[in-house]
Amino acid sequence: MNRLPTAKNYSHNIIADKSYLLTELQSYGVQLSSDFGAPSRIGGAGPTDHKAMTVLGSTVMVPVHTYSVEGSPFSLGPIQSDGTASLNFINIPVVKVTFPPQPRFYSLRTVDEIPYWKIATLHSTDVLASTVLQTCIRYGNKNTKCQFCAIGESLKSGRTIAKKSPEQLAEVAYAAMKYDGVRQVVLTTGTPTTNDRGASILCDSARAIKDATGLAIQAQCEPPDDFFWFKRLHESGVDSLGMHLEAWNDKVRAKIMPGKAEVPLSYYMDAFKASVKVFGRGQVSTYLLAGLGDTKEELIHASRTLIDLGVYPFVVPFVPVTGTQLENHPAPNTDFMRSVLSPIGAMLAKAGMSSNTVKAGCAKCGACSTLSTFENNHNSCSAF
Ligand code: SF4
CATH class of the missing domain: 3.20.20.70 (Aldolase class I)
Known part of the structure; x- marks a missing residue:
């Protein structure tokens, strides 16, 4: 099992160690609601069943369609008019993320x-x-x-x-x-x-x-x-x-x-x-x-x-x-x-x-x- 920090201290600590948050996102994946707007990719070669997300200035491929995502503490809020969405840790917003636009x-x-x-x-x-x-x-x-x-x-x-x-x-x-x-x-x-x-x-x-x-x-x-x-x-x-x-x-x-x-x-x-x-x-x-x-x-x-x-x-x-x-x-x-x-x-x-x-x-x-x-x-x- 992964160590889980508490939601309370999460927002503060990710700023101190961005690589920790990014590594967690790639290990756990992120839960998406079925009506989530930005495109993601299912099946095929390369980074598949993933979504590209820009988090704290780095773009990473994050699993969103794999079975393991079901237990993830991370989820995304709805996309806002400025193109951002809230990345939530156990339903507490921790950071805003963006998504590369459809090419x-x-x-x-x-x-x-x-x-x-x-x-x-x-x-x-x-x-x-x-x-x-x-x-x-x-x-x-x-x-x-x-x-x-x-x-x-x-x-x-x-x-x-x-x-x-x-x-x-x-x-x-x-x-x-x-x-x-x-x-x-x-x-x-x-x-x-x-x-x-x-x-x-x-x-x-x-x-x-x-x-x-x-x-x-x-x-x-x-x-x-x-x-x-x-x-x-x-x-x-x-x-x-x-x-x-x-x-x-x-x-x-x-x-x-x-x-x-x-x-x-x-x-x-x-x-x-x-x-x-x-x-x-x-x-x-x-x-x-x-x-x-x-x-x-x-x-x-x-x-x-x-x-x-x-x-x-x-x-x-x-x-x-x-x-x-x-x-x-x-x-x-x-x-x-x-x-x-x-x-x-x-x-x-x-x-x-x-x-x-x-x-x-x-x-x-x-x-x-x-x-x-x-x-x-x-x-x-x-x-x-
Ligand atoms: S997203 Fe980047 S690292 Fe991943 S397969 Fe594509 S080119 Fe390689």
Whole structure:
């Protein structure tokens, strides 16, 4: 169980320790009334079943549709005419929050009548994200699929298309930059059957977007068979690369993502070393999902190992997404997240690697984890 401060002292203490409130929000989630106005996202890849909220000047993705939210002490009051809403802790207002507006590019369509929002979506406030290939060799079979993944759900429900062409992505990225102030692009992909693991598709997509917009781009894929692809990706306009471990302990990997775990940790390490040589220190990152079984010590050890290689460990609280095998798996509590993020933030600060210096991608956006707030805050972790 999370430690719960009393409602009486909550408002005062969150000002003293913003990272505590943000970490709590990501662990508990927020209850929404059924008639709540601002849009949120259900199903699909990336930060799903979440809502983007700007709290005390930081925009974070907060779970709002997962089962675990039912017991959350946080709720939102109605949206006011100035666009704010009251964030309540056990029905006591603690702070006003705002929400990124519906992007203008969502109302546009391609010449062949595909809505732009089916090609790419706005994440946080200024990130355009697309899953270039919405299918994955591992997804159709429960013996190989990653148990947390919902990549096929939005495709099934018609909320996206199976493959986005470079031309479509460039068109949408240009509009998102022009009308909504998008500053960076995240391109991810399901894993295809080819040995490049999607790198070739990402090269074509990145080149088209870069030519049309000049925006910073992160590409995300599994480690390809030939590390020559790192150079190709970089030459195609990819500024930062994500290769996502998700978990560190071999038993956790084999249980949670049986297909992906067939690629051994040692291969990821080799791929990290080779890619850092191309992209530079701090421009390669990896997701680690806290709460899936890795212990605090394992997550800290993993992060130390990765930082030593020049890789940014983006440690994110696991969110149980509706429709996945882990939809009833508990999210990690605030104390666990803080015990992990605080030392990792300090390690990153000491190594001179920060969310700010990453050129593009999830580590730069930072909305799915409060890790970046600990990079500058590593001496403070005891508000309550
Ligand atoms: S951290 Fe990554 S997945 Fe999360 S909102 Fe930002 S770009 Fe999207």
